[in-house]
Amino acid sequence: MNLVYLAYRNMISKPLNLVLSLLLLVLSVSLVTFILQLSQQLNGQIDKNIGPVDMVVGAKGSPLQLVLSSVLHIDVPTGNIKLEEANSIKKHPFVGSAIPVSYGDNYKGYRILGTERAYLDSYNAVLGEGRYYEKSFEAVVGSNAAKKLGLELGDTFISSHGLVAANAEAHEDHPYTVVGLLEPTGTIIDQLLVCNLESIWDAHAHGEEEDDQEEDDREAQDNEEHHHEAHDHEAHDEEEHQHEEDGHDAELEITSLLVTFKSPLGLVQLPRFINENTNMQAALPGFELQRLMGLLGSGLKTINGIAMAILLVSGFSIFISLLKTIRERRQELALLRTYGLGTGKLLRLVLFEGLFLAFFGFLFGWLLGRLALVVASRYIETGYGYVLQIKGPDLMEFVFLGVTLVIAIVAVLLASTSIFKLNISKTLADE
C-alpha cells in the first residue's frame, strides 16, 4: 500500500472517465507515431533505392513517372528506348556506369526485371543460396518476394504480362527457373525477380501474336513493351550476349538506363544534352523525388500539426479530468491529511495519477500507431511491393513520450492548486 498503488487504484476506479480522458491522448499519439514512422521509413527506403542511381534515361514523358517506375518500381514505365541509342550514352566521358533495365512482366504481382549483374552489385545484393543467373529464364529472387511467393531454389514460375497480378495473360511457353535467392537488402531488390535482359526480349518475341489481341485494352506506353522485335531470338536462347557490342541490336529495346556519373559535371550537362539531342529523356531521381516529397511532405506536416493540436487538447482534457478528480475526492484528500500525509504527498499522489494517465495513453496510442502501420504495410505491399518494418520505439518517440509527460505534469500542477488551500476541518465536516 503506497502512493503509487493508491494513484493506480484511483485511476482505474472510474473506467468510463478513464477512457474518456485517454481517448484524445491515444488518438494524437497514434497519429504522430504513425506519421513519423511512415515518413521515416518511406524516406529511408526511397533514399536507399535511389542511392546507386544518379540519372535515369528512358522514353519521353513525365520525369517523375520515369523515376517512380524504373528506380522505385511503383509506377508503369513511360515507354521503351532503343538499346542502341541507350548504349551511345554509355560512351559519354561523364558517365561512370550505365545499367540497362527492361521489364513489363510480373509473377503474382512481383515484377520481373531483366538487367545485368551490375544492377545487383550496385545495391550490394548478395546471394544467400544458389548462384546468379547465367542464361535466359533463370532468375534470382529478392528475399521478400521469395518469402511471399514461397519460391525456393529449383522452383519454376510463369510470368504474365503487365505489372500487376490482375493481368492474366501468361507466357506459358517460357517458365523461369529460380537459381538464386538473395539476402535481404532493405531495398527494392527484395521485391524483385531478377533475370537477364534476354529473358524479357525472348518472352515477348514468342508471345507477340497473342499480345496483339490485347492491344486495345492497354495504354499506349504499356504496349510499347510488347513490341520487342526479336529477329535473332534463337541465338539468345542459350547464351549470354554482349548486347552493347552487338551490331544487330538496332531493333532491341530496353525500358530505361540507370546511370551514375563519373564527374559532378555530368549532373549539369548530361540531362540537358540528352533531353535536347535525343528521343530519350533524362530524369534525376534525387531531384524528382525531392519534388514529390515536397508535395507529400506538406500533407504529412498538416497531419502532424493536427496531431499536435489534438495532443494539446488532450493535455487540456487530462487537466479537466484531474481537476474533476480532485474536486470529487476533496474529502478523501482531507482524510489523507488527517492520516499525516502532507500537501507534498497529496501533490505526488495526483502527479502519479496524471503521469499514469499520460503513460498509459501514450502506450495505447503507440500500440495503435504500430497497428495502423501493420495495416498500412499490408496495403502498401499489395499496391507497391514496399514493406514497412514494425520497429520498437525509437529516439523520437521517447522524446515524444517526454513531451507528453511534461504536458501531464503541467496539467497536474495547474489542477492541484486547490490541494494547497484545502480546509481539512470544513471539508470533513461537510456532508
Added chain:
Amino acid sequence: MIKTAGLNFAYSGEQSFDFPDIDLVPGEHLLILGPSGVGKTTLLHLLSGILPASSGKIFIDDVEITALDRKALDRFRGAQVGLIFQQYHFIKSLNVDENLQLRQRFPKKMKDNERRYRLAERLGLSKQLKKKVTQLSQGQQQRLAIAQGVIHQPKVVFADEPTSNLDNSNCDKVVQLLKDEAEISKSSLVIITHDQRVSQHFSNRITL
C-alpha cells in the same frame, strides 16, 4: 496526555468560542457534552490539529501542537491522533481491508495483518474486508470508521458521535473496543456524544 490553556476559536467575525481548559492524564478519558451549536465538533477539530486555534495552547503527549509547523503537525497527527468523524470518509477506490492498511501504513509504516483481522473480527467486519466501502451498510461504515480511528494505536482518539448508527449490541461492542484499545496503548479517549449508552461508561465529562 491532553492539556489546553485559554483555547479560543473565532469563525470569521461573528461567532467566537471560548473553551474551558482540559487536563487529562494518560489513560484518562473525557466526554464532551452539550447542545448543538456550542462548538463541540470545533473543539474536537482544534484538539486534533486539523483546525488552527485563534488563540490558546494545546499539548498532546507533552508536544505543543499549536506551535508545530504544518508539516510537523501533519506527521504528528498521522502518528499520534486517531479521528472518528461524524461523517464517515473512506478512500472509495480501495476496499475495506485496503482502507485499513492505508491507515496503518501512513505514517507509521505498520504492516500488521494480524491486528487488522482481529479488529475487523471484533467489529463484525470480517466478512466485509474484501468489499468496496460503498457496499457497506451505515452501521458497517460507522464500525469501519471506528477501526480506522484506532488501528494505528494512537496516543489519543477523538470520536464525534461514534455510535449514532449502531444497534445496542454493536454499540456495546464498540464502547468495549474503544476502552480496551485505550487500555492497551495507554491512550486517552475524547468523545462527543448524546448517546446514553456511551455516556454511562464514562465519568469524566465537560459540558459546553
